[in-house]
Amino acid sequence: MKTLYLDLIGGISGDMFLGALIDLGISPDNLISKLKSLPLKGWSLSAKQIEKNGIIGTHVDIHIPSEHLLTHEQEHHSHNAHENDHNHHQPHEHHGFTEIKQIIENSDLSAWVKEHSINLFRRIGEEEAKIHGKTLETIHFHEVGAIDSIIDLVGASIGLELLGKPQVQAKYPVDGNGFTHCAHGIIPIPVPATLAILGTRSVPITQCEEESEMITPTGAAILAEFVTSFGPMKNLTSKKIGISFGSRTLKTRPNMLRAILGESLEMSPIMQSPSYQTDQVELLQTNLDDTTPEILGYVMEQALSKGALDIWYTPIQMKKSRPAVELSLLCKIQDSNKMINLILTETSSIGVRHFSVERCKLHHKLLGINTKYGFIPIKVSYKDGKILHIKPEYEICRILALKHNLPIQDIINEGIKNSNFSKESLNQ
Numbered sequence: 001m002k003t004l005y006l007d008l009i010g011g012i013s014g015d016m017f018l019g020a021l022i023d024l025g026i027s028p029d030n031l032i033s034k035l036k037s038l039p040l041k042g043w044s045l046s047a048k049q050i051e052k053n054g055i056i057g058t059h060v061d062i063h064i065p066s067e068h069l070l071t072h073e074q075e076h077h078s079h080n081a082h083e084n085d086h087n088h089h090q091p092h093e094h095h096g097f098t099e100i101k102q103i104i105e106n107s108d109l110s111a112w113v114k115e116h117s118i119n120l121f122r123r124i125g126e127e128e129a130k131i132h133g134k135t136l137e138t139i140h141f142h143e144v145g146a147i148d149s150i151i152d153l154v155g156a157s158i159g160l161e162l163l164g165k166p167q168v169q170a171k172y173p174v175d176g177n178g179f180t181h182c183a184h185g186i187i188p189i190p191v192p193a194t195l196a197i198l199g200t201r202s203v204p205i206t207q208c209e210e211e212s213e214m215i216t217p218t219g220a221a222i223l224a225e226f227v228t229s230f231g232p233m234k235n236l237t238s239k240k241i242g243i244s245f246g247s248r249t250l251k252t253r254p255n256m257l258r259a260i261l262g263e264s265l266e267m268s269p270i271m272q273s274p275s276y277q278t279d280q281v282e283l284l285q286t287n288l289d290d291t292t293p294e295i296l297g298y299v300m301e302q303a304l305s306k307g308a309l310d311i312w313y314t315p316i317q318m319k320k321s322r323p324a325v326e327l328s329l330l331c332k333i334q335d336s337n338k339m340i341n342l343i344l345t346e347t348s349s350i351g352v353r354h355f356s357v358e359r360c361k362l363h364h365k366l367l368g369i370n371t372k373y374g375f376i377p378i379k380v381s382y383k384d385g386k387i388l389h390i391k392p393e394y395e396i397c398r399i400l401a402l403k404h405n406l407p408i409q410d411i412i413n414e415g416i417k418n419s420n421f422s423k424e425s426l427n428q
Helices: 014-024 028-035 097-105 111-132 147-162 192-200 217-226 293-305 333-346 394-404 408-417
Strands: 002-007 044-052 055-063 167-170 179-182 185-188 227-230 236-245 256-264 277-288 310-318 322-331 353-361 363-371 374-383 386-392
Touching (some): 014 044, 014 217, 014 256, 097 111, 097 147, 111 192, 111 217, 227 277, 277 333, 322 333, 363 408
Antiparallel strands (some): 002 256, 179 185, 277 353
């Protein structure tokens, strides 16, 4: 399968993504020609090759002359992290979601590009609206309503179409720390919109020591919209490599995005279905024939407290006819070193097997209801908007059962009986 893998070395923003696609070989003239179908005036796009850290890559600039900009206070630009020359020291003309949607729909772009472009702005708009206590229709786009950001996000969809609509995979995102300036004042890094956008896809994000914004809201939206799976490169045969650069020199790593175009082993169709949540995790295993049951119990407690997703012991028969157990542990890929260290230091194991495995999960949400016994959180699992499983949270039910001196099953039944959730509640 044709695959584009995004190696987020210095993070990602809309213009860096465009630069990587151009460096992979899409024609800037073709890209600009398609973008010109947008009813927007007074912008230009340039792409030039530059050298950084001994590597040649592409740097993209989108220029908007000042006569096409409205005058208001200087605002944080969505590419502030990379200090690209997008006039981010000048005022910008801003548009709301409804206007941006009309701009895209009135263009001559393909249905595929229109759909994904609108989705990109919807992802950002919905999270910005929640943050500022507004609705999608009334939210005023600050960082992503400017003309250059419209070019960035629509250009991202056009670029992927020109590249042949490859499956997109990416490394887990890493952002910096500290603070940045926006229209509302000083805000922490990662900025709220970036965290929220990635959170809608359950994408984990890690902070590093770099005191700069590395993942912008536009970059986060591109990841959330197009990436089918996150994690290390896996079973990918590289055919072509695209490099793009931001302008800022980072202290701890190159400010570059590496896009690797190649062929990957075919994914199971179910792993590509929007009906399910999918991710990759690490499975750790080791055989133990001389670790005491007390230690095994202790290791299980420690693993779960340190973030293991699950851990279990399976009876096995080892060499010399010894009864033993196989320790199996599931964890996030970024936690595998920590868990391997726990196993090797707390058990008698001298080696751990590890595999990257794919998970397919029902969508789920924690909702809650008030009952005559008290508030009960309910885990709701669903597929295609249809509720399949309803499970009251055990710990809360246990506490309520003790409080009211009732069988715990009475509390559980009360939770299930009152769980009348609608399809709309799943989208709140």
